[in-house]
Each structure stands twice: as structure tokens, then as C-alpha cells.
Amino acid sequence: MTFVKKVTKNQLFLPLFSMVLVMLVNIIYDVANGNAIFNFFTISINNGILYGRLIDILNRGSEAAILALGMTLVVSASAGTDISVGSVMSLAGGVCCVLLAGFGNVNVNEYAIPLWLGVLAGILVACLCGAFNGFLVAGLKIQPMVATLILFSAGRAIGLLLCNSNIVYINVESFKFFGGYCWIFPTPILITVLCIAVTALVLKFTALGTYVQAVGINKEAARISGYKSAAIIFICYVVCGLFAGIAGITATSRIYSADTNNIGLNLEMDAILAVALGGNSLGGGKFRLSGSIIGAYTIQAITTTLYALGVSSAQAPVFKAVIVILIVTIQSPAVKAYFAKRAAVKNAMMTAGREAQA
């Protein structure tokens, strides 16, 4: 009983449980279709690159996982969500491609400026966007959702203006690298691993994580205790912008073009969902990075599984919605209070029974 309780009380229980559930569905589906039982887990090397459904999930879920890192910090520090990340992704990709192609060109076979400069510019613009959001939230104390609503609608539109409403193609092999393959591994997976490692190390070896949590739990108390609350919230938004930029470059490189209309579309929702699914409270405060990352891949696993089951991409949101509602209902204060009450009654009855026996 206590062991079960310990396991279910753990923050990572829910995301891991959902992940296992998704895998079970996949196994059942494979068996029903007469495939090998562990078809889902098979990883092979075809044409010199890793191949398998698991790899596909890891690869496709990269952008959401990278965004979830920044989003976790933002949610934890400011008790609000950054809904502009999808738009910022598209803007970063747009800036990068327009610079690389040269302003006004639509389809190029060579760079106008060096690759690293274009990528750096894209990421820098994304950081600036994050700084803008951070200034509004931390400096002017505007609600995060409203503050980020500005870039949510403007970011994509500015990207479209830069690209002149065209899709800018960059037909150069080295540009395809970030969304392509590095030796046998898909590069997005490696980029994600790098982002996760850096963030985890920074949180482990500096006090940033503690600062963020302190500010998120009580901004005023943290300020009085000597933390610079506003500066910490600002940093979180800049980091969120940085990760949005990295995700944007990755997504752009996948299709080696700046499809400003579609890059990062609705991805902010996935990132927020990943944070919630990872057991982090959207009300700020304590957070666990691992939860958000597992959450992000769980969402991708659900999406991939739904596609495998023959659900069209337009219809998949229905299932996503049902899953979201189930998860947040389980986590809601009302339901938690109900179960706590039931447990208390049970405990009281057990003690009463023991006393009666004695």
C-alpha cells in the first residue's frame, strides 16, 4: 500500500504512466495486425541511418521538447505561459532564411552570407523577442498571456512580411544538416540532447533553479529575501526565446525553407501541454525538467500512434483534447481534495476499528 502510494505520489508517475499506456496501445495494435510484438521498439540501420518508430518519435518531438525546456522555466517563475513561442520559431526561421538567401530572393543555391551568421541572427532575433516579452512581464508587470499575445500575432506576420509572403527555399546541403542526419543519428535529437544537457547542468551547478522556484512560489517574499525577482523572470523569458529560436532553426532546416505560415503552428500549445503533463503546476513554483521532457515526448508518441491508427492529422486534436481534460481533471484541486477526504475517512475508520479491537 505504502509502496503503491509512494509511486503514484511521485510527480513523474503520471507522464511515465501515460507513456507506458501509449506503448501498450502500440503493442496491441501490432499484435492485432499480425506484426511482431515489439515492432514498435525495433530500431534498425537502413541506408546508414537509424530507423524505427521510436526514433521517429524522438526526432519529431525534438522541437516540442526544446520548447518545453524554456516553457517550464517561464511557467515556474512567472506563473504564466508564453504563447508566442510558435510565432517566434517561425520568425527566427524566416530571418535566418531571408538573410541566407539575400533579401528578396525566393529560391537560392548558395548562401548570401555565411551559414553561422544567418543561424546566429535567427537565434538572436528570437532572444530579442524573449527579452521583449520579459520586459513586459517583469518590468511592466503585465499578465504573461496578454504580454505574449502581442508577439503571438505579430511574430508570424513580421516573418511573412520579411519573406514577402513567399516560401524562401535554401537549396544548400549544409543548411539541411540541422534537420537532417549527423552520422547515423537524426541531428534534431542531438540538438535536443545538447539543450537538455546544458540546461540541466546550469540548473544543477548554479543556483538559478532555486531562484526560479523561489520567485515562482512567492514573488514578493523572494524579493524581500534579496532575490532580484524581476531580473530572474526576465532571464527566464530570454531563455525561452533562445530555445524558441533553436527550435525554429531546426524546424526550418527540416524542410530547408522558411514556410512562415506553418512553422511552429500550434506548437506553443504542445509545449504548454508538455509542462502540464509533466506534473508541473501551471500556477508556478516548483518544477521538474524531466517531467516536461517526458511530457513532450509522450505527446509526440500519442500523435504518432494516432497517425499509425489511421486518424487524420486534422482529427487527432479530438483525442488530444480528451487526454488533456482527463489529466488536468486528475490533477485539479477539487478531485485531489475529494481523494484526500476519502483517504482520511478510511484512515479514521481503520484507527477506530483497531481501537475497538483493543
Added chain:
Amino acid sequence: MIHAKPAVKEKKRMNSNTILLLLTIGLFVVMYAAGCIAYADKGFTKLQTFLDILKNNAGLICVTCGMTAVMITGGIDISVGALIAMECMFLAVGVESWGLPAQLLIPLMLVIGVVFGIIQGYCVGYLGIQPFIVTMAGMFFARGMTAVISTQQVSITSSSLMTQLSTMKFNMPFEIGAYLNKKGKLMVPNVSIYVIIAILVLIATFLILRYTRFGRSLYAVGGNQQSAALMGLDVRRTRFSAHIFCSVLTSIGAICYVLNTMCGTTRQALGLEMDAISSAVIGGTLLTGGVGNVFGSFFGVLINGTISSLVKTNGKLSSSWPNVVTALLLCFFIVLQAIFAKVKARRS
């Protein structure tokens, strides 16, 4: 003497909100006047242009009224655009494929709205889940259901009632703003029936928010939940009913919307929720709750509509300009609100 002090304070608080509202109205007037001067040759000065802005935004006006009510309680509803898409698709497929009469389907759309509102309101009000997450799930659900009903673009052609309602025109009384066209025929500016529906919804919402117990309790709950609860208001029920109110107005908005477009597609009303929120914010509604006015929101919609109309009249500008300009305005008003709040905090 004791009474005098709070009275002065109350007046000051009213002032900063009134300034914002006046600024919104002033901005609209300036923008429209600038349009009239710049595009006088393209017919921007005609009354019909203004009525067309109303016509294109009739659905948005209804939705913004509902959104304002939810935002006054301190909540938010981002499912409205998807709900409109789902209901339009329901009506379109119902008429075209299932052969049901529109007389039956239109009340059913309202029923769908009520049920949608009850589920979302229950999650927000009684289960205590964040409104953003609940309505995000609602948005996913409604957008997905639209695709489940049909993934094609379905035009409404076979319902005579719908065609009649859609083409029904009401001329301006006393031929206000009438002009002679090139052939010498007298053209009287007209509005469609859904513009009248939207205006009625606007007036009704204004009266409900101002004079009914429900409307007053929305402000009380948004201003401060704890004091509202201590006053004896049922906070949970108020938030519950605010979401139902919003979903019903969204359904009425969906009727206006479908009468204007006469079709159902999966991409219908994409991003409408953000238009509604930005209109409400430009109109002076605070997302923290407790402050808001539907007439401000109405002018917010008009400003949005005027920007789109100006860009359309110009004809050369990219279609992303309205988004950029709206975002700039949103930024301007939000920063202004923040500055007012800071000044107020310093004074007290």
C-alpha cells in the same frame, strides 16, 4: 469629511478607465478619418463602407461580448474560434448531407453552445482548473470535431431559409447616406440581418452586465474573489455561468458568421479568439478581471475592422499588415494600462 475621501478616490479610479475608453474611441475616429482622407477616391467615405465593416465583423462582435464577460471574471476563453468552426460545419453538413432543415439546426447550434459552455464552465468553476488549459482543450476538441464532421469545404446552397436570411437586406431609414451610382440609380446603404442580430446582442450584453444581478456579480468576482465570497456571492457558480454565457454568445456569433460566409470549413474562424481578446483589451477590459465594458470592446472590434478594411482598400499591402498593426495597438494599450496601474498604486 469621512465620507468625502473615498468618494474622491472612486472618481479617480473611474477616470483612468474612462480615459482609456475615450482614447479607444478617439483612435477609431482618427483612424477612420485618416482613411476617409487617404482613400476618398476609392469610396471609403461612403456610409456603406462603414456598414460593411460591421457586416464582416458581426460574428466577432457577438464573440467579443461573450469574451468580455468571461474576462471580467478574470478568466479567458480561447475555444471560441474553434467552436464557431464546429457549429458552422455542423450546420453546413446538416443542411447539405443529412438533409435536415435549417429551422431545426439553428436552435441545435445554440444547444451545442450551451452544452459546450456547461462542460467548460464546470471544469473552470467547480473543478478549479485554469481557464486557459480548459478552453485550450475545448479548442482542440472543437477544431478536431470539425474535421470529424467533414474535412471538405461545404457550401450551403440547398437551404432556402439560409439563402433568404443571408441575402435579406435592410435599407437605412430616410435614405441616410444614399447616393447616385454611375448609372444614375439611387443606392441606399443597407445592412444584413446578422448586423442587426449583432447590435441587439451588444445592447443586451450591455444591459445584462450593467443592470442584472448576474452582470454585477461578474464584476464583483473579477475584482476580488475573496471579497465576493465574503459578500455571499457564489463565486463558483458565477464563473460557471460566465462560460455558458460566452459559449451561447459565441453560438449566436456562429450563426452571424455562417450567414456571412455561407459555408463550413476546417480552417474557419482560425485565430478568431485572439482577435476577440485583442479587441476586448484595446477596448479597456483588463485580463486581471473586474474592469470592462462591452462598448469599449465594440470599438476595439471596429478598430480591428477598420485596419483590415484600410489594407484591403489599399490593395497593394501584404495581408499580414493588419496583424502587425493590431499587435502594435495592443502593445500600446497594454503598456498604457500598466502605466495607469502604476500611477494608481503610487498614489494610494
